[in-house]
Amino acid sequence: MLVGMTDAEVIGRSVGDGSLFAALYDRHYGEIYRFVRARVGSDLADDLAAETFVVAFRRREAYDRSHADARPWLFGIAARLVHRHRRVEKRRLRAYARSARDGRDSEQPRVELDPELAAALLTLDASERTLILLHAWAGLSYQQLADALSLPLGTVRSRLHRTRRKLRVAIDAEVPLASVPEGVTP
Amino acid sequence: VSELERLRAAFAETPGPDASTVEAGRELLLRELGRRPGRRRRPRSVLLAAVVVAAVVVGVFATARPGGQLTGVQIASAASKALVSRPPGIWHIVEVVSNGSEPPYRVEKWESTSPPYVIHITTRRPGAAATDEIETSCGGVYATQGTVTVNVRPRAIASWVESPTELYRFALRSKHLRYLGKVSLGDVDAYKLVVREPFRGSATYRVRVTTTILVRVGSNYPLASASVSTTRMLERGAWHSIVTRESVSYPTVEWLPRNHHTDRLLRLTAPRGSFVVPIRNPRASAACTRTVSRLLRPR
Numbered sequence: 176m177l178v179g180m181t182d183a184e185v186i187g188r189s190v191g192d193g194s195l196f197a198a199l200y201d202r203h204y205g206e207i208y209r210f211v212r213a214r215v216g217s218d219l220a221d222d223l224a225a226e227t228f229v230v231a232f233r234r235r236e237a238y239d240r241s242h243a244d245a246r247p248w249l250f251g252i253a254a255r256l257v258h259r260h261r262r263v264e265k266r267r268l269r270a271y272a273r274s275a276r277d278g279r280d281s282e283q284p285r286v287e288l289d290p291e292l293a294a295a296l297l298t299l300d301a302s303e304r305t306l307i308l309l310h311a312w313a314g315l316s317y318q319q320l321a322d323a324l325s326l327p328l329g330t331v332r333s334r335l336h337r338t339r340r341k342l343r344v345a346i347d348a349e350v351p352l353a354s355v356p357e358g359v360t361p
Numbered sequence: 362v363s364e365l366e367r368l369r370a371a372f373a374e375t376p377g378p379d380a381s382t383v384e385a386g387r388e389l390l391l392r393e394l395g396r397r398p399g400r401r402r403r404p405r406s407v408l409l410a411a412v413v414v415a416a417v418v419v420g421v422f423a424t425a426r427p428g429g430q431l432t433g434v435q436i437a438s439a440a441s442k443a444l445v446s447r448p449p450g451i452w453h454i455v456e457v458v459s460n461g462s463e464p465p466y467r468v469e470k471w472e473s474t475s476p477p478y479v480i481h482i483t484t485r486r487p488g489a490a491a492t493d494e495i496e497t498s499c500g501g502v503y504a505t506q507g508t509v510t511v512n513v514r515p516r517a518i519a520s521w522v523e524s525p526t527e528l529y530r531f532a533l534r535s536k537h538l539r540y541l542g543k544v545s546l547g548d549v550d551a552y553k554l555v556v557r558e559p560f561r562g563s564a565t566y567r568v569r570v571t572t573t574i575l576v577r578v579g580s581n582y583p584l585a586s587a588s589v590s591t592t593r594m595l596e597r598g599a600w601h602s603i604v605t606r607e608s609v610s611y612p613t614v615e616w617l618p619r620n621h622h623t624d625r626l627l628r629l630t631a632p633r634g635s636f637v638v639p640i641r642n643p644r645a646s647a648a649c650t651r652t653v654s655r656l657l658r659p660r
Binding site: 187190191193194196197200204205208209212213218220221224225226228229232233236240241288289292295307308310311312339342343346 | 367385389
C-alpha cells in the first residue's frame with residue numbers, strides 16, 4: 176500500500192494510523208544504524224538507532240511535509256542522540272588513534288577507522304564532527320544539512336568549509352600521538 | 362585523496378545491523394506505536410506532584426469564578442489531588458478500549474506508585490495473541506503463546522507509570538480545558554471535561570485532537586475518556602476535513618496498599634507448558650538481573 180509513496184506521505188498518513196510509521200523504519204533503519212555505529216560503536220548503536228525512530232514517531236506531527244525525503248530529519252535526530260554520548264565517541268576515537276602506536280597486528284580488536292583520521296577527528300569539536308560526518312557518511316547535501324541541524328544554509332556552508340580545512344590541516348600535520356591518552360580501548 | 366574521500370572509505374567498512382538488531386529495534390518501535398499518544402509520562406515523585414497540585418490549587422483559588430460555579434481546572438485539580446495524596450501503593454486499572462475499527466478489547470494493569478516502579482499489563486486484543494508483560498527500568502518479562510522472555514536490558518528511560526492521575530495532569534497542563542457540566546453514564550454521575558486543542562501542523566496539513574474525560578462524582582476516578590482527532594488537508598486549493606474517532610476507554614480503577622501480598626500482582630505467572638528464554642545484556646548489573654528474574658513467578 177505504501178510502495179511508491181514518499182516519506183512525507185507515509186509520515187502524514189501515520190498521524191492517523193501510527194502503524195504505518197513502521198514503513199519508515201524499514202526504509203531507513205539500516206542507514207541510521209550504520210551512521211550511529213560508526214560514531215559510537217556497536218554497543219550503543221542498536222539502542223540509539225532504535226531510539227531515533229521512537230523519537231521520530233513521537234514528533235511526526237511536527238514534520239514539515241514539504242520535504243519528501245525524511246532522511247535529513249532522521250539523521251538530525253540520530254545526531255542529537257549521539258551528541259549525548261559524545262564522550263563515548265571521543266573515547267573510541269582516542270582508542271583508534273592509539274592503535275597506530277600499539278601496532279595493528281597486536282592483540283587489539285580490529286579497528287574500523289584509520290588511526291590518523293581518528294586523531295584528526297579528535298581535533299574537531301562535537302558539533303563540527305557531527306556536521307562533517309553527516310556530510311561524508313550520511314551523504315547529506317548542504318541544504319539537507321541545514322534542514323537536519325536547523326541552521327541557515329550560509330552557516331552550513333561556512334562551517335563545513337572551516338571544518339574541512341581544519342581536518343585537512345590536522346591530517347597533514349599528523350597530530351602527535353603523544354596527545355592521545357593511554358589506557359583506552361575500543 | 363581528500364579528507365572526505367578518506368572518511369567515506371572508512372565508513373564503507375562499517376557493517377550494517379544483523380537481523381536480531383533490526384527485530385529488536387522494530388519491537389521497541391511497535392511497542393511505542395501501541396501506546397496512546399499523550400498518555401506516556403515519566404513518573405514524578407509524590408513530593409513534586411504535591412507541589413504542583415498545591416500550586417494549581419492556589420491558582421484556582423485566585424481565579425475561581427464568582428457565584429461558586431465550577432471550572433474545569435477546579436475539577437481536574439481536585440481529582441488529581443485526591444488521587445495523588447495516597448501512601449505508596451498499586452493502581453489496579455481495568456480498561457475496555459474501543460477504537461472504532463475493531464471490537465472492544467480489555468487491558469488490565471497493575472502499576473506501582475513508588476520505587477521500584479513496575480507496570481504489569483495483560484492485554485486481550487481481538488485478532489492478536491494475548492500478551493502478558495512487565496516493564497521495569499531494568500528490563501521486562503514477556504509471555505506470548507507458550508514462550509516467556511526474560512529480558513534484562515537497562516533502559517535509558519528510568520521508568521514510567523500511567524496512573525489515573527496522568528489523565529488529569531494532561532488536562533491541567535492544557536490551556537484549553539473546559540467543564541461542560543454534569544452527565545450520567547450508566548447511572549453513574551460524572552463531571553464532563555473537554556480538552557479541545559487548536560489545529561496544529563503545516564500550511565497544508567493540520568490536526569486537532571479533542572479529549573473528553575468523565576470524572577466520577579465522589580471518588581474522582583475517571584469513568585471514561587475519549588480522544589477524537591480531526592484532520593484537515595489542503596488539496597487543490599480547498600480544505601478537506603476527515604474526522605477520525607481514535608479511541609474510547611472505560612476504565613475501572615482500584616487503589617491497593619503495597620505490601621507483601623499485593624506485590625505478587627506485579628509479577629507474571631508463567632503459562633502452563635511455556636519455556637523461558639533468558640536474554641541478558643552484557644551491560645546489565647547483577648542487581649538488575651535479580652530484579653527482573655524475581656518478577657517471574659513459575660506456576
